[in-house]
Amino acid sequence: MNVSIIGTGYVGLVTGVGLAQKGHKVFCVDKDIKKVKSINSGVPPIFERGLEPLLDKLVKENQLTATTDTVEAVKSTDVTFICVGTPSLSDGGIDKSFLVSASKDVSQGLTDKESYHVVCVKSTVVPGTTEDVVLPILEGVGLELGKDFGLGMNPEFLREGVALDDFMMPDRIVIGGSDEKTKEILTKVYENFDSTIMVAEIKTAEMIKYASNSLLATKISFSNEISRMCEKIGIDVYEVMDGVGLDHRINRDFLNAGVGFGGSCFPKDLKALIHFSQTIGVNPRILEAVIKVNEYQPIHAVNILEDMIGRLPGKKIAILGLAFKGETDDVRESRAIPMVKELLRRGAKVVGYDPKAGNNFLREIVNIEIAESVEKALSGSDGCIVQTDWEEFRTLTEEDFLAMRTPIVVDGRRVLNPDEFSRVRYRTIGR
Numbered sequence: 344m345n346v347s348i349i350g351t352g353y354v355g356l357v358t359g360v361g362l363a364q365k366g367h368k369v370f371c372v373d374k375d376i377k378k379v380k381s382i383n384s385g386v387p388p389i390f391e392r393g394l395e396p397l398l399d400k401l402v403k404e405n406q407l408t409a410t411t412d413t414v415e416a417v418k419s420t421d422v423t424f425i426c427v428g429t430p431s432l433s434d435g436g437i438d439k440s441f442l443v444s445a446s447k448d449v450s451q452g453l454t455d456k457e458s459y460h461v462v463c464v465k466s467t468v469v470p471g472t473t474e475d476v477v478l479p480i481l482e483g484v485g486l487e488l489g490k491d492f493g494l495g496m497n498p499e500f501l502r503e504g505v506a507l508d509d510f511m512m513p514d515r516i517v518i519g520g521s522d523e524k525t526k527e528i529l530t531k532v533y534e535n536f537d538s539t540i541m542v543a544e545i546k547t548a549e550m551i552k553y554a555s556n557s558l559l560a561t562k563i564s565f566s567n568e569i570s571r572m573c574e575k576i577g578i579d580v581y582e583v584m585d586g587v588g589l590d591h592r593i594n595r596d597f598l599n600a601g602v603g604f605g606g607s608c609f610p611k612d613l614k615a616l617i618h619f620s621q622t623i624g625v626n627p628r629i630l631e632a633v634i635k636v637n638e639y640q641p642i643h644a645v646n647i648l649e650d651m652i653g654r655l656p657g658k659k660i661a662i663l664g665l666a667f668k669g670e671t672d673d674v675r676e677s678r679a680i681p682m683v684k685e686l687l688r689r690g691a692k693v694v695g696y697d698p699k700a701g702n703n704f705l706r707e708i709v710n711i712e713i714a715e716s717v718e719k720a721l722s723g724s725d726g727c728i729v730q731t732d733w734e735e736f737r738t739l740t741e742e743d744f745l746a747m748r749t750p751i752v753v754d755g756r757r758v759l760n761p762d763e764f765s766r767v768r769y770r771t772i773g774r
């Protein structure tokens with residue numbers, strides 16, 4: 344099939360490359376000419392493991408082309424996926440302005456198109472958005488739903504760092520459609536994928552995305568709450584969750600207690616669902632608690648550190664890991680942000696180290712020194728918190744921490760091996 348993708352951010356580009364690799368002819372559209380040129384030269388404007396060689400191959404094979412012209416792309420394709428961002432507004436709701444402008448551009452491409460075309464939203468949008476925002480724009484230019492076009496919603500479940508694998512080998516593919524024909528066409532797009540395809544109504548597909556992310560975030564906050572009880576009674580939350588996770592109805596994934604969840608999805612999607620829930624008159628008690636627990640966890644790590652060190656004013660604290668998770672330079676909603684703010688508020692001096700995210704972090708908080716290596720961050724520090732589960736930190740030994748003025752460590756992600764420590768004072772969350 345011929346497919347156009349509107350928006351070549353993280354989701355759009357991975358979707359475009361994935362669908363082209365599965366044999367579709369893909370046109371990626373972006374307003375930014377620099378991104379378009381970069382894609383056409385085989386270089387992804389974003390970093391995602393495995394993306395570059397595949398994009399390069401697909402561009403050379405003419406299987407994927409980028410353009411700034413939405414109208415042309417839509418005209419020459421059968422299906423359009425809208426993959427634009429829906430960032431948070433200050434009230435927690437989603438900003439639909441990119442969705443609106445993309446829909447307007449798509450509608451222009453459809454006005455003098457003879458054949459049936461499916462417009463499918465991949466952006467994360469609260470239930471009702473596809474039908475309340477995109478549909479009226481397409482109908483507004485005189486197009487008839489079911490006759491000229493079909494409307495779909497196909498959420499993404501991509502994790503940063505393994506997004507391409509998640510796209511090519513998904514646990515499930517969720518397809519929402521306005522009518523049978525649309526559902527059939529979207530199912531055909533994914534016919535070469537070895538995965539369960541679930542077909543649903545549009546609003547259901549929209550809700551599946553939010554419910555999935557909220558439940559995963561709930562698992563994390565749940566473990567974090569249990570972890571604080573474990574600390575009080577002298578048992579280990581990881582061992583507890585190993586036992587809990589053996590129940591196939593629960594499973595062990597996303598039950599790792601620590602300094603909490605960050606990233607571009609969980610916090611934003613939870614806030615959006617809370618906001619949405621309130622607008623329809625439902626009190627989102629669990630979701631609010633999930634956020635509250637998550638906000639507390641980085642403060643809890645600081646409390647543990649203070650408990651071990653004593654008062655913080657004037658103390659130099661090293662934060663290992665500034666990214667929201669390991670193997671990425673992304674600092675969006677990283678737990679290092681509230682953690683560093685709290686340390687500064689309590690009068691500590693902070694030195695941070697991250698294999699990739701140092702510069703990005705400086706855009707969030709300027710009042711921090713960024714070290715070039717773990718060694719430099721630890722040297723002369725009075726205490727240390729491990730905030731990110733970078734592989735690099737797993738190999739740290741007692742010797743590394745003995746370079747500190749006082750070797751006091753709070754492991755916020757369970758990456759260190761305390762059995763090997765005899766002189767380092769070590770504590771972790773949930774044990």
Ligand code: UDX
Nearest residue numbers: 500501502503563597598599603604605606608667668
């Ligand atoms: C997430 C979802 O997994 C993905 O399906 C969705 O499309 C986008 O959001 P991502 O943000 O890339 O993906 O990160 P993920 O690997 O899920 O981790 C999210 C956060 O939760 C990280 O800060 C991580 O450190 C934290 N986490 C994860 C925990 O604290 N404990 C866990 O057990 C698992």
